[in-house]
Amino acid sequence: MVQPSEAPPGATPPGGSEPPSAEPPSGAPAGSTPPSADLGQRLLELAGELVNIPSVSGSEADIASFAESILCSRNNLEVVRLGDNVLARTKGARTARILLAGHLDTVPPPSGPAATGSGARIEGGVLEGLGAVDMKGGVAVLLELTKEAAAAEVEVTVLLYACEEVGRARSGLLALARERPDLLACDAAVLAEPTAGVVEAGCQGTLRLQVTLAGKRAHTARPWMGTNALHRLAGVLGVLDTYAARTASLDGCEFVESLQAVGARSGIAGNVVPDLVELDINYRFAPDRTAEDAIAHVRETLESGGFGGDPGDRLVVVDVAEGALPSFGSPLLASLATATGRPPKAKVGWTDVAFFAGRGTPAVNFGPGDPSLCHSPGEHVSAGELADVYTVLQGVIGVNRGTPPLRHG
Numbered sequence: 001m002v003q004p005s006e007a008p009p010g011a012t013p014p015g016g017s018e019p020p021s022a023e024p025p026s027g028a029p030a031g032s033t034p035p036s037a038d039l040g041q042r043l044l045e046l047a048g049e050l051v052n053i054p055s056v057s058g059s060e061a062d063i064a065s066f067a068e069s070i071l072c073s074r075n076n077l078e079v080v081r082l083g084d085n086v087l088a089r090t091k092g093a094r095t096a097r098i099l100l101a102g103h104l105d106t107v108p109p110p111s112g113p114a115a116t117g118s119g120a121r122i123e124g125g126v127l128e129g130l131g132a133v134d135m136k137g138g139v140a141v142l143l144e145l146t147k148e149a150a151a152a153e154v155e156v157t158v159l160l161y162a163c164e165e166v167g168r169a170r171s172g173l174l175a176l177a178r179e180r181p182d183l184l185a186c187d188a189a190v191l192a193e194p195t196a197g198v199v200e201a202g203c204q205g206t207l208r209l210q211v212t213l214a215g216k217r218a219h220t221a222r223p224w225m226g227t228n229a230l231h232r233l234a235g236v237l238g239v240l241d242t243y244a245a246r247t248a249s250l251d252g253c254e255f256v257e258s259l260q261a262v263g264a265r266s267g268i269a270g271n272v273v274p275d276l277v278e279l280d281i282n283y284r285f286a287p288d289r290t291a292e293d294a295i296a297h298v299r300e301t302l303e304s305g306g307f308g309g310d311p312g313d314r315l316v317v318v319d320v321a322e323g324a325l326p327s328f329g330s331p332l333l334a335s336l337a338t339a340t341g342r343p344p345k346a347k348v349g350w351t352d353v354a355f356f357a358g359r360g361t362p363a364v365n366f367g368p369g370d371p372s373l374c375h376s377p378g379e380h381v382s383a384g385e386l387a388d389v390y391t392v393l394q395g396v397i398g399v400n401r402g403t404p405p406l407r408h409g
């Protein structure tokens with residue numbers, strides 16, 4: 001356990017210094033400080049400190065130490081560090097446990113003309129910088145919320161993990177599941193990934209396939225002696241181009257599927273009829289399909305474009321991850337959805353919600369910031385967005401319940 005005195009140089013002592021006096025957000029009448037201004041400013045400052053600790057995937061040691069030092073300063077929390085994953089939890093006897101999670105890593109900083117420096121810039125109640133949205137704003141909310149965990153009506157686990165932005169095999173969640181699965185036990189999980197303060201329920205599955213279309217090699221001067229595999233691709237691409245994607249409506253959330261060709265290779269020489277095409281395909285499928293259903297559906301679709309017409313045709317699954325159904329049967333997640341005051345939406349990408357769903361734990365994404373800014377050079381999050389999400393989560397864990405969430409722009 002790292003003691004607070006070991007926080008990285010330049011870091012605010014955890015739970016320590018008072019935030020600077022909050023300026024009214026731009027647009028607010030002068031002299032009328034909204035009640036959330038102090039909270040929003042405090043969250044913005046903390047998120048800024050997190051942004052100022054570089055934490056590209058695989059280099060999360062410093063930010064994990066910073067988070068750990070904050071968590072260790074809270075009362076009545078058990079703090080566990082496993083590699084660069086840090087977890088804090090209450091250890092009372094309340095009947096339900098909610099797990100609130102966020103990843104500590106970011107993608108690498110932008111280079112070239114888009115590079116504007118990755119450090120934190122705070123102006124007019126808005127924080128800009130690498131990871132401001134994805135997802136140091138969310139991590140700041142979770143760290144701050146641990147102040148309230150001891151007074152919550154439910155048991156609370158806050159989990160901050162490493163290596164979300166890279167290959168699945170390196171995920172801090174998988175390391176925790178292998179080494180300390182007991183720490184992941186909970187009745188519901190919330191991933192504070194940016195969702196613009198709306199509950200994003202479930203997630204789509206993803207399937208990557210490599211399809212091989214076979215032919216027969218011949219001299220281009222005598223093409224009738226062979227079968228051009230590349231020409232056969234036209235039928236398959238035609239089917240993909242006109243594919244009518246299904247929309248699955250599940251628990252009021254619309255999951256729009258998509259099927260796309262994402263790469264192709266063929267050709268031997270300028271005077272040879274090619275006998276092989278390799279086509280890469282990505283299918284994003286609604287969570288009411290299993291992996292087997294998804295594979296069967298793509299195979300059937302491709303067959304309508306001529307796939308399977310040659311005994312040499314092959315379909316190989318490169319990678320498949322099932323999605324997760326919305327889980328509003330969970331009272332905790334239902335109360336979260338209600339507390340936001342906005343209807344939940346489907347998550348179109350694949351997220352770690354599926355990791356929890358795969359363990360039988362209902363989970364959703366819910367966090368501050370515009371998700372369309374993720375991994376973009378202009379990432380920014382506002383004090384109001386942070387305060388809104390904080391207030392909703394505060395109500396869900398049973399602190400300050402009944403205070404209506406502030407509606408930020």
Ligand SMILES: [Zn+2]
Pocket residue numbers: 103134135164193194
């Ligand atoms: Zn993220």
